[in-house]
Amino acid sequence: MTSGYRFSFPPYPIGWFQVAYSDEVKPGDVRPLQYFGKELVLFRSDTGKVGVLDAYCPHLGAHLGHGGTVVGESVKCPFHAWQFDGSGTCTEVPYAGKIPKAAKIRPWEVRDVNGLIMVWHHPNGDAPTWEIPEFPETTSDEWTEYVVRRWKIRTRNQEMAENAVDCQHFHYLHGTPNHPTATIDPKGHIFNSVLNTAMETPMGPVEGQVHAQMYGFGFNVTRFTGLVETMLVNSVTAIDEEYVDARFAFKVKKDGGADIAKGIGRAFVQEITRQVEQDMPIWENKKHVKPPILAEGDGPISQFRRWCRQFYADPNAIP
Ligand code: FES
Ligand SMILES: [Fe+2]
16 A cells, blocks of 8 residues: 555645765766656766766657767657757657757756756656756865765655754654754745754754754755754655655764764764664654644744745645
């Protein structure tokens, strides 16, 4: 049985969603993707441009992600060698004088930013209405490289996003020493929040502030300022109606000798990893209660859900 009955909102919201890390896809690479209940192909051209297309060749249906190869700016189908560029235009049918007019594949809007390859998803195919900014930490030598973790989780984007404003679960599920409070500032597609919390480290709990910025449901930047500055870029992309692909990428500011492989850096990665693994059985089995019965101290859950509405194209979706 599908888990659709657990939710009152659709599985594929509007927004930017990660499909790979930039360094996983070198010029000439072609790989299949499965996201949003669809088969896609991702490739990087010889000059370094990333393309994402629907996977099936309009000629006789081969999957371009399985055996396709890059030729210049295009991906070449393994079956009869037709070629398609990043705009989905057929650039070559090697044995025919003319390229059939209808030989086109649906392209996806792609961005290669902050070391992440992101695609724009809109259920009606509408163009992007906002962009993911470039963050200075992702290009600065003062920060470590990303240390990455990844999970496949049986839930939906909105459910994972709600975790950030669910103030009481930090203590009761994750065992944080305090009961954090959240100060929020939703602005258009960006949900800003500041959480005062404490993080377990080898030196005992360290007080700190967590600044989180959600850019829709797919992309979230969290900056922890305390003893050491740390940054977490996390992305959640729907695979199908059942599962999401959750990627967490950590960076630590190097000054003061901080190293992501040891000390506070490692404690930060371990702590967030531990929390995700505690959240997982909750997410995989809970249902979305709407409206929820809330008590004082629960945090800004209602405000968060109002912000969620903009990411659904279906007016009957009630987040
Ligand atoms: S199926 Fe792709 S070229 Fe024929
Ligand atoms: Fe959590």
